[in-house]
Amino acid sequence: MDKQVTLRVARLSDASRLLDIYTPYIKDTVITFECSVPSVEEFQQRMVNIQKKYPYIVAERSQQIVGYAYLSSFVGRDAYDWAAETSIYVDPADRHGGIGGRLYQAIEDISRVMGILNLNACIGYPKSPDDPHLNTNSADFHHHLGYRLVGKFHDCGYKFGHWYDMIWMEKMLGDHPANPAPVKSFNDVRSVIAVKYNIK
Structure with missing residues (x-):
């Protein structure tokens, strides 16, 4: 890993x-099932919605962003609060x-501090x-990081004139207690994250 790469919280100006x-x-790919490129304004609004609760992190080298990752709501019902969907x-x-x-x-380190217990990845x-x-490659990458396959949906995405399957992979970050503490928002733990994991 290039030691010159640093991590920080995404800004709307990014x-x-x-x-x-x-x-x-x-x-060019089916890594995302999205078919039309959103406007910058729509993309910014997505960032705003995500950052109300979840982390949105960028990787930089020489002040140039080279990648990003974020969490988002898994399904959106209250009982799913201890699970989150990953994107990178x-x-x-x-x-x-x-x-x-x-x-x-x-993302895993932040999730643990927030109290999130399950990370879920939706993969074409x-x-x-x-x-x-x-x-x-995406499935292999997640497997390498400790995610395991938990489900497969057949012919559920259509792009480039072909039908594609979709899989769900999950990674458990901790035990599931009988009475879990409420999940914190990223903004509530941001100062802890900055000190503990050097994410500005």
């Missing part, structure tokens, strides 16, 4: 750069350099090994 990273995933995107030019693993480690999955738009 939206254009984050969208630049995200756009190739929309246009790394600049294609910087993939396989350890940035994804470092971002995910930060190819139906053939020679698919030009999707491979198993």
Whole structure:
């Protein structure tokens, strides 16, 4: 991992750069099931909604963002509060350099401080090994980080003229007590995160 890469909390002013990273995933892959590139304004609003409760972290090298990761609500019902969905995107030019693993480690550390117990990843999955738009790299990446497959939905996404499957993978971050403490918002623990994990 490049030691010159640092992590910090995303700002709304980062939206254009984050969208630049995200756009190739929309246009060229099925890593995201989104088919149309959102406007910068829509992307900013998504960031605002996420940051009301959850972390949104960017990785920088030489003051240039090279990747980002965030948590979001899993399903959205109160009983799911101790679970969260993960998302991560790394600049294609910087993939396989350890940035994804470092971002995910930060997300896991923050989740533990918040009191989140389950991390869930929704991942597009190819139906053939020679698919030009999707491979198993994302599933393999999550497996390497300790996620396990818990479900598969068949032919649930249509993109580039083909049907795609989707899998759910999960990682448990701790025990599940009979009376869990309420989950804290990221803003409530941000000062702790900054000191403990050096995320500005």
